Amino acid sequence: MSNITNQSLSELVKNIKDKKLSSEEVTNAFINRSEKSKELNAYITEDYSSALEKAKKFDQKPNLDLKLPGIPMAVKDLFCTKDVLTTAGSKILDNFVPTYESTVTQNIWDEGAILIGKLNCDEFAMGSSNETSFFGNVHNPIDKNLVPGGSSGGSASALAGQLTPITIGTDTGGSIRQPASFTGTVGLKPTYGSCSRYGIVAFASSLDQAGPMAQNVKDCALLQEVISTYDPKDSTSIDFKRNNYSSELTNKIKGKKIGIPKEYRVDGMPDEIEQLWQKGIEYMKDCGAEIIDISLPHTSYALPTYYIVAPAEASSNLARYDGVKYGFRAKGENLIDMYEKTRSEGFGAEVQRRIMIGTYVLSSGYYDAYYLKAQKVRKLIKNDFDEAYKKVDAILTPSTPSSAFKSGEKKDDPVSMYLNDIFTVPVNLAGLPGISIPAGHDAKGYPLGLQIIGKAFDEQNILNIAYAMEEKINFKNKINDWWIK
Amino acid sequence: MDQVSKSKSDYLISRKDNQYEVIIGLEVHAQVTSESKLFSTSATKFGAEPNTQVSLVDAAFPGMLPVINEFCVKQAIKTGIGLNAKINNRSVFDRKNYFYADLPQGYQISQFKDPIVGEGKVILDMPDGQKEVGIERLHLEQDAGKSIHDIDPKNTFVDLNRSGVALMEIVSKPDLRSPDEVSAYIKKLRSIMRYLGTCDGNMQEGSLRADVNVSVRLKDSKNLGTRCEIKNVNSIKFMQMAIDYEANRQVDLIEEGKSIDQETRLFDTKKNETRSMRSKEDAHDYRYFPDPDLLPLEISDQFISKIKNDIPELPDDKKKRFIEEFKLSPYEATILVSDIDTARYFENVVSKMGKNKDIKLAVNWITGELFAVLNNKNLEISQSPISAKNLAILVNLIKNGTISGKIAKTIFELMLDGDKDPQQIVEEKGLKQQSDPKALGALIDKIINDNREKAIEYKQGKEKLFGFFVGQAMKASGGKANPQLINELLKKKL
Numbered sequence: 001m002s003n004i005t006n007q008s009l010s011e012l013v014k015n016i017k018d019k020k021l022s023s024e025e026v027t028n029a030f031i032n033r034s035e036k037s038k039e040l041n042a043y044i045t046e047d048y049s050s051a052l053e054k055a056k057k058f059d060q061k062p063n064l065d066l067k068l069p070g071i072p073m074a075v076k077d078l079f080c081t082k083d084v085l086t087t088a089g090s091k092i093l094d095n096f097v098p099t100y101e102s103t104v105t106q107n108i109w110d111e112g113a114i115l116i117g118k119l120n121c122d123e124f125a126m127g128s129s130n131e132t133s134f135f136g137n138v139h140n141p142i143d144k145n146l147v148p149g150g151s152s153g154g155s156a157s158a159l160a161g162q163l164t165p166i167t168i169g170t171d172t173g174g175s176i177r178q179p180a181s182f183t184g185t186v187g188l189k190p191t192y193g194s195c196s197r198y199g200i201v202a203f204a205s206s207l208d209q210a211g212p213m214a215q216n217v218k219d220c221a222l223l224q225e226v227i228s229t230y231d232p233k234d235s236t237s238i239d240f241k242r243n244n245y246s247s248e249l250t251n252k253i254k255g256k257k258i259g260i261p262k263e264y265r266v267d268g269m270p271d272e273i274e275q276l277w278q279k280g281i282e283y284m285k286d287c288g289a290e291i292i293d294i295s296l297p298h299t300s301y302a303l304p305t306y307y308i309v310a311p312a313e314a315s316s317n318l319a320r321y322d323g324v325k326y327g328f329r330a331k332g333e334n335l336i337d338m339y340e341k342t343r344s345e346g347f348g349a350e351v352q353r354r355i356m357i358g359t360y361v362l363s364s365g366y367y368d369a370y371y372l373k374a375q376k377v378r379k380l381i382k383n384d385f386d387e388a389y390k391k392v393d394a395i396l397t398p399s400t401p402s403s404a405f406k407s408g409e410k411k412d413d414p415v416s417m418y419l420n421d422i423f424t425v426p427v428n429l430a431g432l433p434g435i436s437i438p439a440g441h442d443a444k445g446y447p448l449g450l451q452i453i454g455k456a457f458d459e460q461n462i463l464n465i466a467y468a469m470e471e472k473i474n475f476k477n478k479i480n481d482w483w484i485k
Numbered sequence: 486m487d488q489v490s491k492s493k494s495d496y497l498i499s500r501k502d503n504q505y506e507v508i509i510g511l512e513v514h515a516q517v518t519s520e521s522k523l524f525s526t527s528a529t530k531f532g533a534e535p536n537t538q539v540s541l542v543d544a545a546f547p548g549m550l551p552v553i554n555e556f557c558v559k560q561a562i563k564t565g566i567g568l569n570a571k572i573n574n575r576s577v578f579d580r581k582n583y584f585y586a587d588l589p590q591g592y593q594i595s596q597f598k599d600p601i602v603g604e605g606k607v608i609l610d611m612p613d614g615q616k617e618v619g620i621e622r623l624h625l626e627q628d629a630g631k632s633i634h635d636i637d638p639k640n641t642f643v644d645l646n647r648s649g650v651a652l653m654e655i656v657s658k659p660d661l662r663s664p665d666e667v668s669a670y671i672k673k674l675r676s677i678m679r680y681l682g683t684c685d686g687n688m689q690e691g692s693l694r695a696d697v698n699v700s701v702r703l704k705d706s707k708n709l710g711t712r713c714e715i716k717n718v719n720s721i722k723f724m725q726m727a728i729d730y731e732a733n734r735q736v737d738l739i740e741e742g743k744s745i746d747q748e749t750r751l752f753d754t755k756k757n758e759t760r761s762m763r764s765k766e767d768a769h770d771y772r773y774f775p776d777p778d779l780l781p782l783e784i785s786d787q788f789i790s791k792i793k794n795d796i797p798e799l800p801d802d803k804k805k806r807f808i809e810e811f812k813l814s815p816y817e818a819t820i821l822v823s824d825i826d827t828a829r830y831f832e833n834v835v836s837k838m839g840k841n842k843d844i845k846l847a848v849n850w851i852t853g854e855l856f857a858v859l860n861n862k863n864l865e866i867s868q869s870p871i872s873a874k875n876l877a878i879l880v881n882l883i884k885n886g887t888i889s890g891k892i893a894k895t896i897f898e899l900m901l902d903g904d905k906d907p908q909q910i911v912e913e914k915g916l917k918q919q920s921d922p923k924a925l926g927a928l929i930d931k932i933i934n935d936n937r938e939k940a941i942e943y944k945q946g947k948e949k950l951f952g953f954f955v956g957q958a959m960k961a962s963g964g965k966a967n968p969q970l971i972n973e974l975l976k977k978k979l
Contacts, residue, residue, distance in 0.1 A: 080548045093547065100541060102548060199548040205777035234550050235779050313777050316580050319591020320545040324643070335586055335641070362582070362772035371774060 004029035005162040009071065009219035012165055016062075016069050023062070023070025026165075027055035027114060030072045034116065034163045039144075039483040042158040044077045044135045045085045045118040054114045066112030067226055074164040076155045077118035078125055079105045079210070080199040084115065088201040089123040089133035089151075092321045092328045092346030102199025103234070104168060104210045104227045111226045119167065120154030123348045124318065125175055125203040127151050128420040131411050132350040139407075140183060141479050142446055146404040149179030152213065156183040159213050160477060166214045166223050170200060172207045173306050174400075174424025177436035180213055181399035181449025184438040184477035186220045186466070187213045189424075191456045192431035193238030196231030202317040204310040205236075207428040217437065217467040222246035224459060243460045251468035254288030258465070259392035263299035264423060266401060272442045273398045280396055280439055280450045283472040289465070292392050296384040301377045302426040307418060308361050308374035309429070314351075315358025321346065353414065382430040389455050394465055397423050399436040399449035423451060433459045437466045438475040445478050492611035496663030497704055498736045504704040505739075507732040508712075509667055509697065510659035513674060514652050515684040516628070516692040517560045523627050523651035524551030524594065531690045535644035543649040545589035550778050553578075557651040558782065560683040561601050561625050562792050564653055567677040567799055568620050570605025572789050576624075578779045582772040587630035587643050595654075597773045600624035601782065607677065608801055609669040610819045618670055619658030628652050653684065659698065659709065664725035671695070671721050672823065676800050680825045694719040699731045701739070710735070711745040715752050715759055727752040731759045803828055811835070811844045820852055826867045827851075833873030834880070843884040850880055854897055870901050879907040887911065888918050889968055920967040922974065925958075928966070929974050932957045943979055951975065 004026055007015070015021040031048045051072055058070040080086045080098040087093045101109070109115070122132040130138040130153025138153040140146035141161035148157040152169025156179030159167050169176040171189035180187030188211045195210040202208060212223030225246050230239040260281065265274070281291055323329035323342030330345050332338030347355070361370035388395065401422055410417040427434040432453055439450040450469070454462035498505040522529060525542040542549045565572050579597040602623035609616040630648035632641050655674065661667050675686035675693060686693050700712035715731060718724045730752075735745050749768075750759040775781075798806070800822045807818040821831045834847050855876065859866060879896060882888045888896065888911060896907050896916065911917055919925060932954060933940050943950040958971045 086547070088547070096547065098546070098548075100546070197548070198550055201547045202778075233552060235552055236777075312774060316582050316592055316772070316774070319582060319584065320547070320589060322584060322591060324586050325544055325589055326546070339584055359772065362774055364770050364772070367772075367774070 005033045005165075007165070008215050009165045009222060010216075012071060013067075013069060016071070017064045023055040023058040023072075023114065024052065026070065027051055027072040027116065030164060031116060034074075034158075036484050037161055037163050040139050040141060040157050040161055040163070041136050042120055042138055042154045042161065042163055043074065043117045044087055044089070044120050044133075044154070047084055047115055047117050051114050051116040058112065058114065063112060067222060068108065068111040068113035071113045071165060072116045073108070073113050073166055074117040074119050074155075074158050075105055075108075075115065075167060076121050076152050076169045078121055078170050078201045079168065080201065081105055081115060081118065084118060086118065086201070087135070088125070089121045089135060090321075090347065090351070091134040092342070093201075094134065094328060096327050098199070100199060103196035103229065103231045104200065107227050107229055108168070116164065119152075119158050119164075121169075122151035122153065122175075123351050124201065124314070125151035125170055125172055126314070126350050126354055128174070128178060128417050129405070129407070129410065130154065130157075130179075131407065132348055134348060137407055139483065140404055141483070142183060142404065142477075144482055145406050146446065147182065147407050149182035149404060151175040152179050152187075155213055156180055156185060156187070159183065159185050159215065160479060161483070166212065166219055168210055168223070168227060169213050170203070170208055170210050171424075171428065172203050172209075172310060173428050174421040176211045176213060177399050177424050177434060177449070177451060178420060180436045181438070181447065182404035184447030184475065185213055185215060186217055186435065186437050187211065188220050188224055188435045188459070188463070189427060189433060190224060190228060190459055191238075191433045192428075193236055194228045194242075194433070194457070194459065196229065196234040196237050198231055198233040204313040205317060206313060207306075207310060209428070217435075217463060217470045218246060218249060220435070221249050221463045221467075224463070228459075238457075240457050245460055245463055248460055249467050250464050251287070251471055253465050253468045256289045256394065256461075256465060257292050257392040258284050258289045259292050259294035259388050259395040261294050261296040261299065261388070261395060261397060263296050264397045266422060269398075269401050270442075272403070272448065273401060276440050276448050276450065277396070277398050280469070283469050284396060286472055287465075287468040294388045294392060294395070296381075296388060296426070298377065298380045298384050299426055302381055302429055303418060303422055305374045305377045305381065306421070306425040306429060307357070308370050309378060311354040311358035312362050312371050313358070315355045315362065318347075318351070318355060350414075378429050381426055385426075385430045385432060385453075393455070394458075394462055395453040397451045397453065399423060399451040403442045403444070403446035403448055427451075427453050432456055433462055435462050435466050437470055437473070438477065439469070439473050440475070441478065447475075447477060492609070492614040492616040494616075494662040494666060496665065498701065498732055500736055500740045503740070505701045505732070505736045506704045506706070507662060507728065508659050508700045508702065508709060509661035509663075509728060510712075511657045511661065511667065511670065511698070512696040513655040513657075513671070514694050514696075515564075515655060515674070515678060515686070517557050517625075517651035517653055518682055518684055519554065519557050519560060519651055521554055521556075522649040523554055523557050523625060525649050527649065529650050533646055535642075535646060537646065539645040539648065543589065543645055545591070551594060551776070553779065553782065554651065557625060558601070558784070559792055560651075561623060561653055562784070562789060563681045563796065564655075564678060564683045565602030565605065565623055566793055566796055567681050567683075568602070568605035568607060568623065568655070570620055570623065571603035572784065573599065573601055573603055574784050574786070575599065576601040576782045576784075578625075578776045578782070579773045580776045583769050585629070585632075586641060587632045587645070587648065589630065589645065589648060593627050593629065594776055594779070595626035596624035599781075601784075607670065607673050609666060609673055610815075611666065611669060616666060616669075618660045618666075621656040621658050623653055623655045626652050626654055659700075664728045667697070667724055667728060668721045671724070673800070676823055676825070680797060680799050688720050691719060695724060697724055697727060699728055699735070700745075701732050701735045711747050713745065713747065713759070714749050716749055716762060718752055723752060723754055726757055727759055730757060734759065800828075813844070813848060817848050817852070821848070824866070826865065830866050830869065830873050834877045837874045837877035838881055841884065843880060846884060847877070847880045850876060854894070858901065870904060871897075872904050875900060875904055875906055882907055882911065886918060886920055886967060888916060889964070892916050892918065892964060916965060918967045919962050919965050920970055922970060925962070925966055925970055926974055926978075928961055929954075929958055929971070929978055932961060933978060940979060951979070954979065
């Protein structure tokens with residue numbers, strides 16, 4: 001087996017099941033490549049020796065009925081992993097080792113996968129470029145100067161760079177789909193309530209969803225099948241009938257009605273994105289789908305709404321990082337002084353900015369004008385989708401308003417940075433599933449993604465559409481291993 | 486209950502020509518009786534070693550999520566029903582945000598806009614009649630942990646055992662007018678919750694504590710004055726003292742022409758005074774908002790009516806029944822029903838007395854001799870040294886003439902040692918009452934013979950001497966003679 005790390009998950013699973021590869025060989029291959037890929041800065045924590053031990057143990061008594069038999073994988077460092085450092089990309093948790101495992105990662109290990117490390121991300125998942133992490137910027141395997149997107153930038157980089165065969169991220173406003181789009185990979189944000197939030201460091205509780213990231217749609221479907229379970233430990237987890245997404249996957253989408261929302265044609269959107277979208281529409285037609293123009297009238301309010309709701313929840317969710325119980329603590333004269341120093345030194349600038357915004361919009365006197373109004377608009381945005389889904393089965397949009405941008409380009413301009421989430425945020429506000437698939441390249445050869453948005457709990461449908469599109473698009477990622485000397 | 490007189494409080498504060506009325510509203514924090522906490526499965530036992538009843542959720546570890554404890558919800562609904570209150574089909578948990586070392590999440594999960602229980606009322610039995618007190622609302626919330634400042638001069642210690650324990654905050658309307666009414670109100674709340682098993686009402690252990698809102702106004706005025714809130718008072722006596730001090734303080738300010746600042750105050754139990762904790766300007770901005778980790782609490786009517794069916798007889802109904810069924814006076818009934826264990830004891834005695842029973846006599850023995858003993862020994866009635874069964878036997882022995890009331894007291898003392906059967910004591914000590922008219926007749930004949938001169942004096946009109954003869958007869962019988970029979974025979978023979 002000449003190259004292991006360029007195999008897809010499905011190929012690796014097949015080779016392990018056919019005993020052509022051992023878990024140890026596969027694990028070793030990804031560890032070796034990860035070792036050579038330090039320049040990407042995709043990892044915060046490496047857990048190689050423990051991974052190899054687990055792989056050896058798996059090979060001694062391989063259970064080949066599992067869905068991820070002996071498959072090594074790295075996960076976003078927002079998932080709490082038992083006995084393995086979990087930082088959320090923040091200094092304030094730079095010494096935090098959980099004694100417990102998140103439900104989503106537990107589901108993965110229960111299917112035979114093996115943790116090889118924890119992946120870099122924007123601090124507390126707040127960012128669109130992976131430039132807010134305490135552990136440094138992550139680089140895009142496409143080009144050294146490009147950001148990988150965020151907040152699941154480490155996940156996207158490690159996946160596109162073949163440091164891990166699959167991975168998981170979290171998506172609060174686009175944090176899976178946007179980096180997938182920037183790195184030429186597939187990323188799914190499931191319906192809110194599909195994947196348990198138990199054991200995931202919270203950013204904005206009403207928006208956060210874990211989701212799979214993979215090299216192709218089929219792998220993505222398989223991972224979604226593994227991670228999506230009803231969990232009584234999360235009161236917002238929903239007990240609905242979950243499909244066997246990978247085995248039920250089909251490219252037969254003839255007759256599906258696909259909505260094209262006119263409001264996503266935003267001012268200043270590059271022609272390349274418009275052309276990509278048109279290309280996507282043509283592919284859809286080639287697959288036998290019916291294209292229907294729709295309107296989502298409140299789309300332009302989604303971004304401001306999001307940037308009220310998410311910081312509001314974050315300002316409260318992050319109150320627990322106070323230096324009292326765990327994590328970083330600065331010395332102070334008294335309790336208040338300790339709080340102030342701990343939180344000023346422990347949180348980075350973007351996190352502090354969002355805590356301030358959130359605190360402001362929840363303050364008495366401003367609550368009605370901001371938070372309450374945002375909640376009302378959020379309902380209107382959801383209603384827009386409900387109306388649209390009376391006419392269509394899914395919605396096609398670009399994933400992002402541009403391809404990956406350069407490191408530092410938007411770092412000092414938060415509004416321009418926030419605009420990157422313009423196509424992804426409405427999906428989180430409405431609690432719907434959305435998938436980004438690579439659909440082409442811009443003039444510079446950077447990947448571009450298309451987003452398919454589904455009805456709630458209709459992951460199977462958007463996976464099927466993505467699967468059919470993937471075949472037509474036949475995307476090839478342009479990665480030259482620039483970081484490997 | 487139409488004819489019950491209304492209580493009229495006469496607690497007024499006088500200064501020169503002015504009389505002031507005191508307006509009091511209470512926010513009672515009652516710990517829900519429950520094995521586990523409101524949003525986690527940790528134990529709630531009182532007095533455990535510090536930080537031994539703390540889960541990852543209680544200590545607010547990253548990624549931990551609250552899951553509502555259905556039992557606590559049922560307890561709150563039960564209490565709401567006991568307070569004759571409206572149970573809301575939909576309520577919402579909010580986050581109350583503030584920083585403190587013993588508040589691990591950095592917020593308390595509480596209910597702000599939409600509480601689980603709405604308006605209700607409780608009836609107080611005051612010495613001069615009844616008084617109705619309105620309930621504004623009852624909501625569920627988490628307790629905080631405990632900061633301990635006095636172990637180390639430089640450090641504060643935190644015990645999170647209490648963190649996340651379920652509390653019911655019961656908010657009264659500003660209907661209370663005196664420290665006595667406050668005492669009656671707290672006792673009534675406690676009584677109702679103990680009947681329901683929703684709060685043990687133990688104030689020493691902090692299961693019941695209150696924030697007391699006090700304002701004053703000129704008698705007959707309709708406007709409410711500026712109120713002060715006295716935080717976290719944990720005994721009825723302290724509440725009364727705090728109100729008395731605070732009301733007088735406010736009256737003095739008004740009399741001096743000064744204004745009252747709306748503020749939060751603390752009651753210093755050592756100095757017996759309240760002092761300012763923080764003013765309105767310094768009040769926290771709690772930034773309440775619905776907790777996104779929890780869905781709104783939806784409660785169906787069936788769920789509520791199922792709980793309603795399990796509600797035991799509550800003090801007001803029990804009192805009514807005691808008056809009707811056992812012909813007790815309202816005063817006696819009130820005493821017996823005020824505490825569920827007393828009511829239970831009484832009902833046990835009644836059921837053990839059988840058919841030919843003297844309930845009034847039983848009540849007298851419970852509220853007289855038994856209460857005195859419990860008081861002396863500082864015991865609860867649930868720890869009574871005399872069982873309901875044996876007290877019932879004792880009362881029956883009096884009722885059927887086997888022993889006299891006087892002998893009964895002797896027997897009662899003997900029963901205290903190991904809950905002895907009174908029947909057995911009577912037999913062992915030969916204390917049975919003599920009720921044989923022939924034997925007693927002979928005894929009396931002898932006494933009259935021995936005291937001829939006194940008998941003549943009696944006949945000549947010195948009626949006081951009758952008592953002398955009774956005494957002699959009782960003495961001669963060793964106290965066992967049936968006193969009624971002695972009376973009858975003496976009257977005949979003298």
